[in-house]
Amino acid sequence: MNIIARLVIIAAFASAAISAAAQEGKPWIHDPSTIMECDGKYYTFGTGGGGLISEDGWIWYGGAVRPGGGAAPDALKIGDRYLIAYSSTGGGLGGGHAGRILTMWNRTLDPESPDFGYTEPIEVAYSEVDEDCDAIDAGLFMDPVTGRLWCTYGTYFGFIRIVELDPRSGARVEGNEPVDIAIDCEATTIIWRNGWYYLLGTHGTCCDGVNSTYNIVAGRSRNVTGPYVDNCGRDMLAGGGKMVIDAEDRLFGAGHFGRYVEDDGVEKMSLHFEADLDRSGRSVLAIRPLLWVNDWPVGGSLFEEGTYEISSVRRGYALELAVDFVRMAVERQPFFRIYPEEPVKSLDVQKLEDVLSTWPEGETGVRIGDWMNRPHQRWMISAVPEAGGYPGGPYFKISIEGTGRVLAAAEGAELIVLPEFTGAPEQLWRIEQLTDGTYRIMPKSIPDCSEPYVLVSIADSTPTLARYDFSSDNCKWILKRKAACL
Amino acid sequence: MKSLISFFVATVLAAMLSFPASAGKKKDIVKTYPALAPYFSVPSGKTVSPDDQGFIRRWLLLEPIDKPNWTNTVFVDSYVRANLDTGWNKGEDFVVPADGEKACDSLTWHALDSRLFNVKLYRYAVGTETGRYGLIFRAVTIIDCPEDMVDVRLAVGSNSASMWWIDGEEALILSGDRRMVMDDGASRRLTLRKGRHVITGSVINGPGMSDFCVRFIDEDGDPVLNYDIRCK
Incomplete structure (x- = not known):
């Protein structure tokens, strides 16, 4: 391939990568609430009223309805109803600090539904004009251990506070007094995992577009009311916080965390980036994998297109096209016949053109084998923008680098490599980073099969499609990025 | 003789003007401004120790x-330096101000003990009815080291930007739009002689x-506690 052709491919590749860097559609929002699913659609609400709706969790448009205006809402499903919390305030950093936290219910989030209708808002917390708290930025948390409902609120002006709400009414529990749990945060919320309560908050400069230094940090506690302490033992009441996610290459101002648990070991976090350089610096919704390392939340990255080794966690072997192994015709230098005075030289890796003629045309099988960085093991994973996606990613095609041969789900819930990509759903793959950093790879559909099967290493050398089980290494893959070899 | 008397009278008058309320008669600032009370108290005793976190x-x-x-x-570095590093605390002319002493024409120094680990400057300004937003604050304290403090660091958190000096030598600058975080920044290793x-x-x-x-922290990041603090 000549240099111009290579550059064209690289340019197209870079362009595709950029297009997949944020949620698609018109995801303009600031301070998004935790993503809620309702009747097969996804919803999030933002500052100022309204919000976004998505059919698939990847492509988002305006249309969600939240009355009341104000700042930084949150949402939580309790039973068959949705509780929405939002706030009104007196004027921000340079203004007064009289704020109010309000809650209201709705039976559905679909504004087209006949059941749609918000209850009258109830005030559940407030701040006076000049006390050490500004009652905005509500975060809702249902304690899975106790079944008690909590609401955190506050901003840079003083303390972050927590109050208890009645999960039946959404009102403040009678006699409950606020507890100070942090300082100098915004957009706090609490989550629970593995015996720990985590307080997530946003630090840095808000509302400054491409210069916003917003970033999301966390502390943890064994008690819902704190103390919340970071990885250095620093109390969040002293400004502590361990980084969860900050700016990306072209996205700045990560703020307003929300957790979305999709499946066992599949967690996502919603947030906004205050400025997307690819979208005029607008504030956009983002969804990223939520990983857990040593019981600390860590923000994962949007999956990047590129050439990968697809390595099984089960054995460490690599997914490959089932074709003849072609030995590299390179002069051997046995260790007992090395002449030190001879200069060393660099040898080429095996190239696609070295082996392509040995591959059968048409459909080809798939297996798992020793990684040798050979062309039949090098998978190019690229987004298919027109195919839509799922929360946190677009559908991808998985092809042998430099060819049109694509991995597909086949009848009988098995795998095959097809000679050309047609865009059929069995050729589209959902790639999601799991909480332990490995990946789950799942076809959009399987011919004659309605089970949500994933790519599984059923034997060390045999891949298949089978039931997902986070506790099994058979279901997990490591995607190792490789330099392009075209 | 007359000139000597004149000098004496002038000196006393100058001292009275500089110290409008002498140490014994200075008004209790917290009683004068009760809004300070949740955050500050008037120092009692000549010295105090660092709190248990240093x-x-x-x-x-x-x-x-x-x-x-x-x-x-x-508040980029150059802005912070231009506006905070003005020489007010350096040179042979710098003397630790006395409680109640005037500076910068009409502003007064107040000796205070913070009730919290963090010194709430916003509450100080609002409480003394001297400002709210858009302000520069200055702070001075004296420490007495009973022995050499070797390889310690001055650790600071501030909202927003700040500069810090020890014996007039710059120890630390925290620039930018900052929130106050314990141990946000620290000086290089310092040795403070007895x-x-x-x-x-x-x-x-x-x-x-x-x-x-x-606070001061040691090589392990632990607080240094073995010194006294005073305001005069």
């Missing part, structure tokens, strides 16, 4: 200097809350 709570605070800024994002040292700091803030916390 934070220095006894400070002389100058009433804030007006410096309007509608945002804290302007005896008296003067810590000075200056904090600048636009809108929002303003405060600082200061």
Whole structure:
């Protein structure tokens, strides 16, 4: 391939990568609430009223309805109803600090539904004009251990506070007094995992577009009311916080965390980036994998297109096209016949053109084998923008680098490599980073099969499609990025 | 003789003007401004120790200097240096101010003990009815080291930007739109010889809350506790 052709491919590749860097559609929002699913659609609400709706969790448009205006809402499903919390305030950093936290219910989030209708808002917390708290930025948390409902609120002006709400009414529990749990945060919320309560908050400069230094940090506690302490033992009441996610290459101002648990070991976090350089610096919704390392939340990255080794966690072997192994015709230098005075030289890796003629045309099988960085093991994973996606990613095609041969789900819930990509759903793959950093790879559909099967290493050398089980290494893959070899 | 008497009278008058309320008669600032009470108290006793986390709570605070800024994002290094490092705390002419002493024409130094580990400058300004937003604060304290303090660091958190000096030598600058975080920044390793040292700091803030916390930490990041703090 000549240099111009290579550059064209690289340019197209870079362009595709950029297009997949944020949620698609018109995801303009600031301070998004935790993503809620309702009747097969996804919803999030933002500052100022309204919000976004998505059919698939990847492509988002305006249309969600939240009355009341104000700042930084949150949402939580309790039973068959949705509780929405939002706030009104007196004027921000340079203004007064009289704020109010309000809650209201709705039976559905679909504004087209006949059941749609918000209850009258109830005030559940407030701040006076000049006390050490500004009652905005509500975060809702249902304690899975106790079944008690909590609401955190506050901003840079003083303390972050927590109050208890009645999960039946959404009102403040009678006699409950606020507890100070942090300082100098915004957009706090609490989550629970593995015996720990985590307080997530946003630090840095808000509302400054491409210069916003917003970033999301966390502390943890064994008690819902704190103390919340970071990885250095620093109390969040002293400004502590361990980084969860900050700016990306072209996205700045990560703020307003929300957790979305999709499946066992599949967690996502919603947030906004205050400025997307690819979208005029607008504030956009983002969804990223939520990983857990040593019981600390860590923000994962949007999956990047590129050439990968697809390595099984089960054995460490690599997914490959089932074709003849072609030995590299390179002069051997046995260790007992090395002449030190001879200069060393660099040898080429095996190239696609070295082996392509040995591959059968048409459909080809798939297996798992020793990684040798050979062309039949090098998978190019690229987004298919027109195919839509799922929360946190677009559908991808998985092809042998430099060819049109694509991995597909086949009848009988098995795998095959097809000679050309047609865009059929069995050729589209959902790639999601799991909480332990490995990946789950799942076809959009399987011919004659309605089970949500994933790519599984059923034997060390045999891949298949089978039931997902986070506790099994058979279901997990490591995607190792490789330099392009075209 | 006449000139000597004149000099004596002038000196006494000057001293009276500089110290409008002498040490024994100075008004109780917290009683005068009760809004300070949740955050500050008037120092009692000649010296105090750092608190159990090592934070220095006894400070002389100058009433804030007006410096309007509608945002804290302007506090880049050069801006901070230009506005905080003005020589006010350096040189042979610098003398630790006395409680009640005037400076910068009409502003007064107040000796206060913070009730919290962090010194709430916003509450100091609002409480003394001397400002709210867009201010520069100055702070001074004295520490007495009973022995050499080797390889310690001055650790500071401030809202917003700040500069800190020990015996007039720059120890630390925290630039940018900052929130106050314990141990946000630290000086290089320092050796403080046995005896008296003067810590000075200056904090600048636009809108929002303003405060600082200061302590010494050792090689392991643990607090240094074995010294006394006083304001005169």
